[in-house]
Amino acid sequence: MKALRLKNWGREPELTEVDRPVPGAGEVLVRVEAAGLCHSDIHVLDAAPGTLPYRLPFTLGHEIAGHVAALGPGAHGGPAPGERVVVHGPWGCGTCTRCAAGQDNYCDRRGSLDWHGAGLGRDGGMAEYVLVPTARHLVPIGDLPADQAAPLSDAGLTSYHAVSGVRNALGAGTTAVVIGVGGLGHLAVQILRATTPSRVLAVDIRPEALALADRSGAHLSIPMDSDTAAALRKATGGVGVDAVLDFAGAQPTLELATQVLRPGGELAIVGSGGGQLTVRKPGFLPPGVRLSLPFWGTRQELVEVIALARAGAVHVETEQLPLRSAPEAMDRLRRGLIRGRAVLVMSG
Template identity: 75%
Template sequence: MRALRLTAWGEPPTTAEVERPVPRGAEVLVRVEATGLCHSDLHVMGAVPGALPYRLPFTLGHEVAGRIADLGSEADGARVGDRVVLYGPWGCGACDRCATGRDNYCDRRDTLAWHGAGLGRDGGMAEYVLAPSARHLVPIDDLPADQAAPLSDAGLTSYHAVAGLRHTLGKGTTTAVIGVGGLGHLAVQTLRATTESRVLAVDVREDALALADRSGADFGTLVRADTAQVLRARTGGTGVDAVLDFVGTTQTLELAVGVLRPGGELAVVGSGGGRLAVSKPGVLPPGFKFSLPFWGTRPELAEVVALARSGAIHVETERFPLSAASEAIDRLRRGRVRGRAVLVPD
């Protein structure tokens, strides 16, 4: 079968012919219908030797949807023919957190040579992908594959970040979403579907603000010198109750701090390498709370799928054949993808 493989750190992936996997034991073989392309993939491709614990080569792709094609002799809880989305983060499988579907916070994460499908283990940018266990599969029924695949990271990560703030997002509150790309536009929709908070969107691109508007944002603004004042004006001067930062640069972190009201919460999802100085007293608002949500849990992925099947959230996608992966990667790197890029087998 064809697969997009990372064979050298810092080099573009290459298309190769590899053996179709054969499931053994508890393993489940999934025929891939769609695989999302993520900025995390760019980080993996561009990593310097030794930065990640992964062993080369491996097939990329951690946002995967498809149909179960074959089962190992000990596979339980799966049926050939069922359509599923893969839960992307794969932990040790033995700690208390993995046992409850929280592989994203596996206690042994730092000791593993992988972090999931396409992250040290063969992923879904291929015709088939092997899941180590049926516990990593969530049914999608009739949900289109190009909608289901991005839910496993873009949808799940956004949902998990919003869930961590939901306790503070009641009626009369305001949330700012910084960065309205593949994750941010789903965060806007998740906020509208699961909270009563007003949503203010911020980006550097006009087309991203148009996407925010289509996703249900109450207001959108470009990043300018007065963006903090513009956002505060939308709250009557008090500031916003929460900020979801899907960029994570020093500039966006400073903007977040500048618009939060006392007791406000900041969740940083983006990996822009920004720094925020914490001191007391200092510039941070009194009662400031900070979190670094990572991916999400398997039960939350089932909740995201349910939202998508109900029509409450919809992923804006651009589809590319797997053979055009290099074009999709280049466009993502240049910020030219609308929503989420999705690769489908030729």
């Protein structure tokens, strides 16, 4: 089968022929229908040797949708052959209490593993087939299109998990701000609209991203410039916002968040843009602010995201490309030229 493999650090991945995997005890073979591209893939490609614990080579791709092709011995109790599924991508040790509860994203042994999940040290879904170590990593998707389901397994799940962490602060009459309206941010806007009564404001430096925010249901979209903080405060009658979800995580966006949060607000830093936030008391943060660093999401949250999408409450804006176009798509992603989420669609 064809697979996009990372063979050497600092080199571009190669589309190559490899043997189709055969499921062993408890494993499930999934025929891939679609695999999303993510900035995490770029971080892996650009990592210096020794930065990540992953062993080369491995197949990229952690946003995966397809159908069950075969079950290994003892792989019972999960989706049946032919059933369409999405893969819960963060694979932990499988034995700690967090993993047992479907919270592999916060596996207690994460620091000692030489993988972080599908396509992240273990063979992923940028291939015709992917071997999933256990059926508990699979969530049925019914008739949801694969190009929608695949990006929901990270872009949608991470956004949903971030919103879940601040939802307690977003009752009637509140305001939430989404900074960075890309592949994750445009889904966060929709999830906020679908699961909270909060007013949703969106911020981005790119006009096309602000247009995407509008299409996603933002009540107000504001360009990122020197007047953004004042515009956000004006939009809240001067009191500030109840929650900020920062999908950029850069220095300017973190500084903006500290300027517009009201006392007792919520700050979720989702993006890995290299910004730094000094936390001290007293300090720059308003009193009572709660800070979270959400990572991916739980299996149950993935079930809930898929349900939202099947109900029509969440829709991913995608650019669909064949597997052979993966290198070109990654280059465009690196240069910020992808609208929404890029998805590799397998033929056959």
